[in-house]
Amino acid sequence: MIKMKKRIIVHTGNLSIGGQEKMTIEFLKVLPRENYDIKLIVEEDKGEENYYAKEIPNDINYEFLVSNKFMQSLIKQKKSKNIFNKVLYSINLIRKKNKAIKKMGG
Secondary structure: OOOOOEEEEEEEOOOOOOHHHHHHHHHHHHOOOOOEEEEEEEEEOOHHHOOOHHHOOOOOEEEEEEOHHHHHHHHHHHHOOOHHHHHHHHHHHHHHHHHHHHHOOO
């Protein structure tokens, strides 16, 4: 009898420095590959700040839900003192969430 692998999707916010991010990577490293087909979904691509991306095991597929370009523009809007950019930031937070949901098939 052939045993089918169970599919697991692991979701995290980002891969920058932090306890949750480190624990996610450690969790992925210990999951038995013979039992599970694993995919990592990362909500935010933070470009050069994806410190833990290089520690993702090679046999685990991963994808970002929101591009680095979108994240960079969101960060600029958040830091801005301009009221227009503050309003745009609020709107783009909603767009970010909607992009992520759409990409996950929801």
